[in-house]
Amino acid sequence: MLSLISSRPRTSAAVAAALGTALALAAPAGPVHAAPSDTAPVAARAAGAGPATTTKAAAPASWAAGTRAYLVITAPGGTAAVTGAVTGNGGSVFAAYDAIGVIVAHSASASFAPSMRTAPGVQQVGATRTSDVPADAYNPVLPADPAQSATTLTETDRWDMTQIKADQAWAVTTGSASVKVGVLDTGVDDRHQDIAPNFNAADSASCAYGRADTRAGAWRDVDTHGTHVAGTIAAARNGKGVIGVAPGVRISSVRIAEPNSTLFFAENTICGFVWAGDHGFKVTNNSYYTDPWQFNCPDNLDQAAIIEGVRRAQEYAEGKGSLQVAAAGNSNYDLANKTTDTASPNDSTPVTRTITNACVDIPTELPGVVTVAAQGNGGAKASYSNFGDGVIDVAAPGGDGSSGVYSTLPGGKYGTMSGTSMASPHVTGVAALIASVSPSFTPAQIRDRLGVQATDRACPSDTRCTGTTARNGFFGEGAVDALKAVGGSTPPPGKYFENQTDVTVPDNTTVESPITVGGVTGNAPAALTVGVDIKHTYIGDLKVDLVAPDGSVYPLHNRTGGSADNIVRTYTVNASSEVANGVWKLRVSDNASQDTGRIDAWNLTF
Numbered sequence: 060m061l062s063l064i065s066s067r068p069r070t071s072a073a074v075a076a077a078l079g080t081a082l083a084l085a086a087p088a089g090p091v092h093a094a095p096s097d098t099a100p101v102a103a104r105a106a107g108a109g110p111a112t113t114t115k116a117a118a119p120a121s122w123a124a125g126t127r128a129y130l131v132i133t134a135p136g137g138t139a140a141v142t143g144a145v146t147g148n149g150g151s152v153f154a155a156y157d158a159i160g161v162i163v164a165h166s167a168s169a170s171f172a173p174s175m176r177t178a179p180g181v182q183q184v185g186a187t188r189t190s191d192v193p194a195d196a197y198n199p200v201l202p203a204d205p206a207q208s209a210t211t212l213t214e215t216d217r218w219d220m221t222q223i224k225a226d227q228a229w230a231v232t233t234g235s236a237s238v239k240v241g242v243l244d245t246g247v248d249d250r251h252q253d254i255a256p257n258f259n260a261a262d263s264a265s266c267a268y269g270r271a272d273t274r275a276g277a278w279r280d281v282d283t284h285g286t287h288v289a290g291t292i293a294a295a296r297n298g299k300g301v302i303g304v305a306p307g308v309r310i311s312s313v314r315i316a317e318p319n320s321t322l323f324f325a326e327n328t329i330c331g332f333v334w335a336g337d338h339g340f341k342v343t344n345n346s347y348y349t350d351p352w353q354f355n356c357p358d359n360l361d362q363a364a365i366i367e368g369v370r371r372a373q374e375y376a377e378g379k380g381s382l383q384v385a386a387a388g389n390s391n392y393d394l395a396n397k398t399t400d401t402a403s404p405n406d407s408t409p410v411t412r413t414i415t416n417a418c419v420d421i422p423t424e425l426p427g428v429v430t431v432a433a434q435g436n437g438g439a440k441a442s443y444s445n446f447g448d449g450v451i452d453v454a455a456p457g458g459d460g461s462s463g464v465y466s467t468l469p470g471g472k473y474g475t476m477s478g479t480s481m482a483s484p485h486v487t488g489v490a491a492l493i494a495s496v497s498p499s500f501t502p503a504q505i506r507d508r509l510g511v512q513a514t515d516r517a518c519p520s521d522t523r524c525t526g527t528t529a530r531n532g533f534f535g536e537g538a539v540d541a542l543k544a545v546g547g548s549t550p551p552p553g554k555y556f557e558n559q560t561d562v563t564v565p566d567n568t569t570v571e572s573p574i575t576v577g578g579v580t581g582n583a584p585a586a587l588t589v590g591v592d593i594k595h596t597y598i599g600d601l602k603v604d605l606v607a608p609d610g611s612v613y614p615l616h617n618r619t620g621g622s623a624d625n626i627v628r629t630y631t632v633n634a635s636s637e638v639a640n641g642v643w644k645l646r647v648s649d650n651a652s653q654d655t656g657r658i659d660a661w662n663l664t665f
Contacts, residue, residue, distance in 0.1 A: 068245060068284040068321070068347050068480050122194035123167050128153070128269065128326055130368040131162040131175055132183040138162050144178035153196075154270035154326070156333050159371040163269040163326040165192055176360070185364025187325045188351055190406040195318065196268040202279035202318065205470035207250055212300050212473065216594070216625070218436045219291075219456035219464050221659070223485055225304045227590050228492060228541035230629040233296060234307035235495035240292055240487060241340035241381075243331040244285030244347065245321055246278055247312035248469040251286060254310065256295040257303075262311040262338040267318070269326025271334060278312035280469050282321050285312065287476050288346055290467030291484040292491065300473055301466055304488025304541060308495065311340065315347075322350040322406055325365040328422060332372035336379030341494045342505070343376070344487040345385040345428075346480035349421050351404035354397065356418035366421060373425050382502035384487045385423040386479035387432045387445040393523060394420065394447030395532060424450065429490070429506055432534060433457025433482035438516065440524075440533045444479055448525045448532035452506075453513050455489075455539045457482035489541045496545045512544040513537030542590065546664065554579055557590075557662035562647075564595060564656045569648040571606070572658045576640050579665050583607075583634035588664035589615065593626040593647060595656025602648040605632055608641025618650065625656075639665055 129150070133141055138155045141162070145152055149168035155161070160182075164171075175184045220226050239262060246265070249258040265277035280286045293310045294303035313334055315327040328349050335343045349355070349369060355362035373383055387394065397418055401411045423430050432454045433441035440446065441459040458464045458477030466481075468474045486509065493505050500508070516534040518524035524533040543555065554576075562572045589605055603616035603626065613632045620626075645661045 125167040126192045128187045129164045130364045133160040135160040141180045148174040161368045183364040185361035189404040201276050202281050207471040224542035228545050231545045234305035238308040238494045239340045241311050241335045241343040242289045243313045245282035245316040246280035246285045246314035247289045248286045253294040253300045257293045259309040259311045265314040266327050266330035281318045286469050287466045288484045292488045305491040308491045323347045325349045329372040332376040335381045336376035340381045342382050342490045346483045351406040353402045354418040384429045386483040389443040392445045394450040431483045431486045433479040435459030436462035446532045451535035453539045454534040455482040455485035492545045510536035553665040559660040562658040566652045571644045571646045574643050579639035583637045583639045585633045585635040587632045587634040589630040590662040592659040597654035600651040604646045606644040607637040
């Protein structure tokens with residue numbers, strides 16, 4: 060299964076919002092939230108938007124102090140039979156998700172939950188918060204629509220994108236506009252210059268408080284976290300600012316964070332997952348955990364109902380074709396060996412409690428969810444990232460220290476954040492690329508491709524990391540690899556060889572980078588794939604050739620492109636007359652003065 064998230068946005072370090080400026084990182088936060096200030100623990104916040112078919116019963120005429128929210132769990136299709144009991148026991152139905160048997164009820168009666176647990180047709184009942192439902196729930200105020208700042212920043216190579224080889228994957232696909240990705244978060248600034256080209260307003264909504272609000276703009280950001288996440292997934296390839304992992308897919312915002320508190324309660328997550336399933340989202344990103352409990356324990360009646368309600372909603376979304384990706388959290392906590400929880404409940408007064416592995420971080424630890432750990436620049440486990448053998452599925456760049464993840468912020472701005480909240484959207488973007496090249500893939504097949512194509516990373520000399528090179532507690536099945544992930548649909552591409560050693564390309568000089576191929580039977584294919592990543596400030600200076608083991612030369616690039624920067628593309632060569640095994644070389648000749656560069660990496664796929 061894939062890993063966990065916690066209730067606050069899971070950004071371990073936060074960001075300042077100066078236009079085009081990399082912001083200073085704050086201290087790592089708790090388990091996977093996308094903390095509003097990102098100085099608080101980053102936990103995965105659970106929230107969601109509800110489907111258009113969600114039942115809306117009459118809410119109380121006015122807000123009353125002491126009103127709490129509850130999940131009333133019935134058999135699927137059985138909610139109508141218990142609505143009378145809800146009202147008869149001093150409650151009201153705020154929303155109902157009949158397909159999964161979940162009612163979101165409000166009541167100010169202290170006896171509501173125990174009374175409802177004895178009502179016919181009721182399976183479980185649980186309070187979703189230890190604080191009152193805000194008055195805003197009955198007449199939500201639309202989030203601000205920030206003024207937009209233009210940018211003179213141009214797209215540049217970023218360490219996080221090159222680390223997962225997204226820049227090379229774009230030669231295969233930048234993503235399909237038919238692939239919908241849902242950002243379940245604090246909201247998204249849909250008018251941002253790098254997000255607007257890919258924004259899907261028709262399938263966006265707010266799920267704050269547990270039922271869908273489809274008014275225009277209800278999906279907008281009540282913080283900065285969701286906009287940053289959205290840019291990492293799918294910022295447009297438009298020459299401005301930044302490029303997302305999948306710059307050709309469509310982004311929808313489902314705001315599950317409530318304003319002011321920016322908390323993600325269980326009913327919000329349920330609404331969001333049902334919305335995702337009903338609106339055809341191929342992937343959702345969940346960089347949060349469900350508040351107010353960092354971990355929900357099944358021996359607590361309230362928390363057991365939360366686990367069941369969110370589990371059913373996730374299962375519903377997956378059954379409709381939606382894969383959920385979630386952040387693992389930012390507390391440097393071993394999720395495979397839980398002992399204590401000191402951060403819950405975070406909507407009132409936290410207490411220290413003893414817990415076991417039966418307690419789960421949701422939605423991160425739910426079956427079917429892809430759990431993502433964070434890496435720093437260079438690939439090591441980020442200092443703050445949660446971990447756990449058998450819990451973490453894959454790893455991706457989340458930033459650490461001075462190297463954060465640079466992305467979009469509300470108002471047309473850009474900035475840097477770090478956290479598992481930043482790692483998760485990289486994986487969501489790769490999943491969207493997989494869905495683009497293999498549109499018939501089910502969530503299970505996308506999940507499998509993410510793991511199979513990830514690059515294995517062994518445990519460092521750290522006794523907390525257990526498992527094998529193929530799968531361990533720090534990196535799961537490995538570091539996600541966008542290029543391998545989009546290498547083709549089933550069956551996967553042939554043997555893959557790569558050289559990532561930098562080779563400097565001086566003026567008026569010819570250099571070579573070798574790859575030794577072994578274990579391939581017979582000759583090279585008629586469609587040998589050659590991936591090239593050359594950083595150079597004037598590619599019109601360059602001649603690039605593939606040299607076979609016998610010395611035969613196959614031209615790839617011959618002084619075209621003028622003053623453009625960099626050659627990042629994939630070539631296909633008919634090398635069927637060449638024996639596959641041996642030393643192949645990428646030969647790069649600089650034929651002019653003033654502009655220089657380097658061979659950053661190149662690869663062969665047989």
